[in-house]
Amino acid sequence: MVRFLPRRRAAAAAIAILVLAGAAGGGWYWWHGKSAAPRYVTQAVTRGDIERSVTMTGTLDPVTTVQVGSYVSGIVKALGCDFNTEVKIGQVCARIDPEPFQLVVEQDKADLATSEAQLRKDQAALTYARQSLDRDTRLLTDGVVSADQVDSDRNTAAQAEAQIAFDHASLIEKKAVLRAAEVNLAYTDIVSPVEGTVISRNVDVGQTVVSNLQSSTLFLIAKDLTRMQVDTNVAEADIAAVKVGQPASFTVQAFPDKEFDGVVRQIRQAPVTVQSVVTYDVVVDVANPKKLLLPGMTADTHIITAQAKDVLRVPLPAIRFVPPDIAKRRAEMREKWQNGERPQRAEGAPANPDRQARRGPPGSRVWVLKDGQLTAVPVKVGLDDGTLVEVSGEGLQPGDKVVVSEQRDTETASPSVTRRTGQNQQRRPPGPGGGRF
Numbered sequence: 157m158v159r160f161l162p163r164r165r166a167a168a169a170a171i172a173i174l175v176l177a178g179a180a181g182g183g184w185y186w187w188h189g190k191s192a193a194p195r196y197v198t199q200a201v202t203r204g205d206i207e208r209s210v211t212m213t214g215t216l217d218p219v220t221t222v223q224v225g226s227y228v229s230g231i232v233k234a235l236g237c238d239f240n241t242e243v244k245i246g247q248v249c250a251r252i253d254p255e256p257f258q259l260v261v262e263q264d265k266a267d268l269a270t271s272e273a274q275l276r277k278d279q280a281a282l283t284y285a286r287q288s289l290d291r292d293t294r295l296l297t298d299g300v301v302s303a304d305q306v307d308s309d310r311n312t313a314a315q316a317e318a319q320i321a322f323d324h325a326s327l328i329e330k331k332a333v334l335r336a337a338e339v340n341l342a343y344t345d346i347v348s349p350v351e352g353t354v355i356s357r358n359v360d361v362g363q364t365v366v367s368n369l370q371s372s373t374l375f376l377i378a379k380d381l382t383r384m385q386v387d388t389n390v391a392e393a394d395i396a397a398v399k400v401g402q403p404a405s406f407t408v409q410a411f412p413d414k415e416f417d418g419v420v421r422q423i424r425q426a427p428v429t430v431q432s433v434v435t436y437d438v439v440v441d442v443a444n445p446k447k448l449l450l451p452g453m454t455a456d457t458h459i460i461t462a463q464a465k466d467v468l469r470v471p472l473p474a475i476r477f478v479p480p481d482i483a484k485r486r487a488e489m490r491e492k493w494q495n496g497e498r499p500q501r502a503e504g505a506p507a508n509p510d511r512q513a514r515r516g517p518p519g520s521r522v523w524v525l526k527d528g529q530l531t532a533v534p535v536k537v538g539l540d541d542g543t544l545v546e547v548s549g550e551g552l553q554p555g556d557k558v559v560v561s562e563q564r565d566t567e568t569a570s571p572s573v574t575r576r577t578g579q580n581q582q583r584r585p586p587g588p589g590g591g592r593f
Contacts, residue, residue, distance in 0.1 A: 194480075196525050198557035199471045206469060206541050209458040210398060214388030214406070214440070216453040218378035222350050225374055227343040228252060229367045232359055237375060239357055243348040249375050250346040250359060257341040264334035271330045275323035282316035289313050352379040355451055378451060384444045386418060386455045389428060389435035397461040398423060404440045406457040411448065418442040420459060462539055468552060469544040473560040474522050475537055479530060480562060522547065523559040530559065 230252035237249035289309040295301045356376035359365065365374070386406060390398055404418045418440040428435050440457065442449065478486070521532045538546030 195563045196530075196559045197561045197563055198525050199474065199560050201552060201554050201556040201558055202469050202544075203466060203554045204469060206464045206467060206539050206544055206546050207460050208462040208539060208541050209460045210390060210394045211456070211458050212388045212390055212438075214386040214455045214457045216384055216408070216442070216449050216451060216455055217387055218352075218355075218381060218451055219383050219385050219441075220350070220352075220379035221355075221451075222348075222352070222377045222379065223373040223375075224249065224346060224348065224377060225372060226250075226252065226346055226365045226367050228257065228340050229365060230256065230344065232361055232363045232365060235357075235359070235361055237348070237354050237357065239354060241354040243350075243352060243354060243377065245348060245351050247348045248345050249348055249354070252344040252346070252365060254341055254344040257337065257344055261334065261337040261341050264330065264337045268327070268330040268334050271323065271326045275320070275327060278316065278319040278323050282313065282320055285309065285313035285316045346374060348375075348377055350377060350379045352377045353381050381447050381451075382444050384442045384449055384451070385421070386440040386442060386457055388438045388440065388455075388457050388459075390438045390459075392427075392434045392436065395423070395436050395438075398438055398459055399461075402459055402461060404457060404459045406440070406442075406455040408449065408453045408455055410450075410453065416442060416449070416455075418457075464539045464546050467538065467546045468548060468554065470522055470535075470547050470558050471560050472540060472543065472545050474558040475535070475545060475547070477523055477559050477561060479523065522552070524552070525557045525559055 232250055233253045234251040235249070236247065236251070237243055241249075243249065289306070289312075292301050292306045292309050296303060296306050354375055355378050357374070358372065358376075359374040365372070386404075398420060400420050400423060402420045404420055405415050406418065407415055420438060421441045422439040424437040424439065426437070428437060438459070440459070521534050524531045524533050533549065533551045535547040535549040535552060538548065540546065
């Protein structure tokens, strides 16, 4: 038993040394973690513009589009217009075979001539009837003819006068029929009613055109392609922010690097419901002097509903940042207020912790990092675009570093915090029927 005692003492001593070393290491780690200085993630104060806009997808259309159809039925004999043809008012775009209509005109002219000849014949008969009546009236006084003969002559003259009136009415009818035939003949020439550009042709030579109550469109003519409009669908949640006269901009896939400008001209009050989503048609006027924009192009449109020019801007997280020690004191004060206590306000804490502690921009201060020290700068919060926010107040200049988050040595920066927010990302992807910033 005696010879094993030194070994036991050596083992106990080793265990004691390990325990003391572990405790010392844990204490050092705890103290180091407690005293580790925070690291602040900062962004620079910038000066520039801030815009808030509504985003939606629209379609480019000519301001005025005329559908040209046919008033009469027949076979297309010739074409005078094609796609992209620049037309003038009255220019013949197509001609329907006029022969059947010309035959009708000639027949109606013959009927009119017959009615005119009948009128002249009846006028001669009236003249003779009046002469017979005058002669027999004189002979009646001499007793040569009977009174019945005179009455018969008077009746014949009256019938002749009635026949003349009938002939005049028949002439009016024949002239109207002839005029209708001439109009139909004129309609065999399908002409452009406006000056513009043919953007669609739906007829070919030899095709039979049938005229009915819903006449098919033969040509689609845009009146003026130097002036166009974007028809957009704005969601009902965003329509209140859109006003007539607001500036707008859009891009098209044909020119992805070019931005076109426009102005809101009309907000149509007729709702459009698609899959239970209510939208409203907003019309944006666009100048197209070089005719780069074509009808039917898809336009990714942004209507600027509010904007601020040449203002100081800070990232949105900067106005929400509160140092942890102040946030802790605010939480303690808020808890005491809720419990009915009236604690003395600590230095640096707001007068109303409930209001300042709620989520959202407090609109009172940002924290600027100067020489490694945090300095609170009072500011007034203005317009934001979802990334940057307008601020104003003394003590803040472009280039100042405002704190957006705090990071301990043992923490890992969140991508949402350390992402680059210096750019003015004004637009977000649209939802169904439009989006809102």
